[in-house]
Amino acid sequence: MRKDETIEIRWHGRGGQGAVTSAELLALAAIAEGKFAQALPSFGPERRGAPVLAFNRISIDNPIRIRAAVTAPDIVVVLDPGLLSITDVTSGLKPDGTLVINSSKSADNIKSELVGSWKLAVVNATAIAREILGVSIVNTTMLGALIKATSIVSLESLHEPIQERFGARAKNNIDSCTRAYNATVVAELGAIGQRKQKAFEAAFQAEPLLKWRELPIGCVVAEAGNAKQYRTGDWKSQHPAWNHQKCIKCGICSLFCPEGCVKQNEEGYFEANLYYCKGCGICARECWTEAITMIEEE
Ligand code: SF4
Ligand code: SF4
Incomplete structure (x- = not known):
């Protein structure tokens, strides 16, 4: 990082x-x-699971006065591999930029x-966070990958902010971050880059949104996933499976499902729409008859 430059980061x-x-x-x-x-x-009014963005600007010498979204990032970090098929994460990424991706691939x-021609990490x-934190929340874990790929800050500098944010859970978050730092594979600059436009367009066939004029005044949209174009269940790490032998069709599972x-x-019988199920369990x-089992996503 040069002293006179401002590094811009976009998180997906x-x-x-x-x-x-x-x-x-x-x-x-x-x-x-x-x-x-x-x-x-x-982020907009979307619910849990909908795509969101966050941005950083970091500079050694330059005070940062701009307060706008980052549209031409030096670094892009993708927390959820499912986003690669529904959004163009490389949009605006500078030619010598870095792409940091959470993926089992x-x-x-x-x-x-x-x-394209970027650096890939x-x-x-998800696997690291599940093992160390017990949940597939990958924010601190991906910080380790980002630091391995870019050295934008040192790992040690993260310890205090993590400690303050997570308290008793800080040690596991630091461990997860450090494990990701060591496990991240950084590829040479080469044949990676912008998603092929055709594939992107094919993948991004959004379902039409309900038009606001069609909604009766004062209603709550009761359909799963108000932002229907986003398949907000894409990022779940487990899903429910029903055993009809045990189910007495009481509907309690339906009543309690937050989605x-x-x-x-x-x-x-009851069943989940897996496009919108978040795998919360x-x-x-x-289910009082134990008719539902949570199964790990493959
Ligand atoms: S709560 Fe259990 S028993 Fe009741 S409908 Fe759902 S799966 Fe069936
Ligand atoms: S795991 Fe069950 S309760 Fe949770 S979102 Fe999926 S169907 Fe709904």
Whole structure:
């Protein structure tokens, strides 16, 4: 990092994954090192699971006065691999930029899906977070990958902000961050880059939104996933499976599902719309006949 440059970072995550927290922790670590830094969130009224953005600007010498979204980032960090098929994460990324991706795929596999000329860093942050934190929230884990790829701050500078933010859970978050730092594979500059436009367009066939004029005044949209163009269940790490032998069709699972995505089928049994199920496991916990089992996503 040159003293006179301002590095701009764009985080891609989903509501609930902690992209905004990542940006804040990074800014605090940079400030602790005596740098200028800012963190900005960007999200609309979407619910948990919808794509969200967060931004950082970091500079050694330059006070940062701009307060706008980052549109031409030096670094892009992708917290959720599912976002690669629904949004162009490389939009505006500078030609010598860096792409840091959470994925269970190898760097070579990801390279083959993209064309361009950037630096690529890949880590299976979901697996690391699940093992160390017990949940697939990858914000602190991906900070380790970002630092490995860019050295934008030191790992040690993150410890205090993480300690202050997470308290008793700080040690596990630091461990997860450090594990990701060591596990991140950084590929040479080469044949990676912008997603092929055709593939992107094919993947981004959004379902039409309900038009506001069609809604009766004062109603609540009861359909699962109000922002229907976003398949907000894409990032779940487990999903419910029903055992009809044990189900007495009481509907409790449907009543408790916070996403409103459990519906009764024609035979009277209940099932989840997995496009919007977040894998929270509440239905399985509330089912008093133990008819629901949570199964890990592959
Ligand atoms: S709560 Fe359990 S028993 Fe009741 S409908 Fe749901 S799956 Fe069936
Ligand atoms: S795991 Fe169950 S309660 Fe949670 S979102 Fe999915 S269907 Fe709803």
